[in-house]
Amino acid sequence: MLVQISMRMLLLALCLHNGPVAVGANGASGDGGDIISHAFGVVQRLEALLVQGNASDVTLRVETPNADEVKLIQAHSLVLSLQSPAFEGLLLSRNGSGTLVLKESSDCAAVFDKFIRYLYCGEISLQLEQATPLHKLATKYRVLALQQGISQYMTQNLARDSPSGHVVGWYEYALQAGDSTTRDSCLDYLAWNLSSVLRSKEWTTISGQLLMSLLQRSDLVLQSEMELFAALEAWILRNEPDGLTAENALRAVRYAMMPPRELFRLQTQSPVLARYQESVRDLLYMSYQFHSASPLHMAKYFDVNCSLFVPRNYLSPAWGSPWVINSPTRDDRSTSFLTHLGPSGHDANKRVTWNALFSPRWLPVSMRSTETGGATQPARVDGAQPRIMITPATSSVDFAGVNFQKTVLVMARQQGKVVVKHIYNFYQSTEENGDFLANADLNSRSSQYLTGGSLYLHVVVKPLYQTLITTTTKN
Structure with a gap:
């Protein structure tokens, strides 16, 4: 004392x-x-x-x-x-x-x-x-x-360069320590910037548990499913996991999102698939069927609502388009882009034109009062939040039974890198989210969401076939 x-x-x-x-x-x-x-x-x-x-x-x-x-x-x-x-x-x-x-x-x-x-x-x-x-x-x-x-x-230094990587190690530690905030931040960073992670030294060091946590997600951001399979094959060859781990990982690949020519190549050239082909034979068979028939016909025989038929956030041009919005706080911006109608080989030659509108000051529906031709129009006022609306340029009978989920990837600057910071999913307008760019502070030059005064986005359109199941079940 x-x-x-x-x-x-x-x-x-x-x-x-x-x-x-x-x-x-x-x-x-x-x-x-x-x-x-x-x-x-x-x-x-x-x-x-x-x-x-x-x-x-x-x-x-x-x-x-x-x-x-x-x-x-x-x-x-x-x-x-x-x-x-x-x-x-x-x-x-x-x-x-x-x-x-x-x-x-x-x-x-x-x-x-x-x-x-x-x-x-x-x-x-x-x-x-x-x-x-x-x-x-x-x-x-x-x-x-x-x-x-x-x-x-x-959380603030996930994007920083390091010789052997650090995000995977932080994730494993946060998982063990019960730090859910850091764990989820690390997992989101890995999932939303997966293409760069796959090319890093960190990829082959991840645990089987983390590997499965990533493979089961539909919000992975990468060029294509083929890119993911190639990285998984490298992981299996490097780590030589037990048979059950390898089989579970291979069954998490969405083969239906690969063109038939790529599936044939894998079956003839992949050493990993040659070793474990029996464990994924049913998935390959369903994928070939998916590409040979219309989705409506497929839904009569297979559960097209399973993850095999759900696209991830692919960056290749067939699925969407990057969109750079200069001076995003000033006026409305618009753009148009093409996508495939769907991932099925049956729809390989069909295209959809999409119109996208960005408004920096979009009033919520509950506060709108203007109407034109019987349809409520977006009203723009100071203080309202930014919004994006994405609609097809024309309607088509080919859309019957297909829901198009739109996804906007929002980039931000972190440690000198441009990384995917947020992902927003909606069917027509980001107004469905309510918090779209709510904390971006686009009026500030120091906003991490602005690069050279511009907002960098990537729009992905994903066709989903859930409604086909409902239709065929009732019939």
């Missing part, structure tokens, strides 16, 4: 030495008057206190299993207890000993000095590879502010 009192007097002396923290108009602090702050000087003296070990009353002995090196840090009970409830408990239970023995893994021991310095100074500098061990320490010693700060750092 005497030690804690002396430490409080020491900290008070530091504050007084640097001048008053707050002085009001009548000389009293905290009355809303002008502030004179010497907080930076106090922090500097606290750091010097740690470095020099003055008035230290506890020695932190950091030991690493199976290692001879021991790290000793002269510290102060009051600072440790104020910053960490876990340290407070450990210090109270040390039975008067001047040494506190701490068992840490080698990666945590390597950054332990940084962690302790944060407790004294309230700031920390770190590199990508130090984020995980520092988060472990912040979690173990219940330093909530640092724990949250590192989680935010991870």
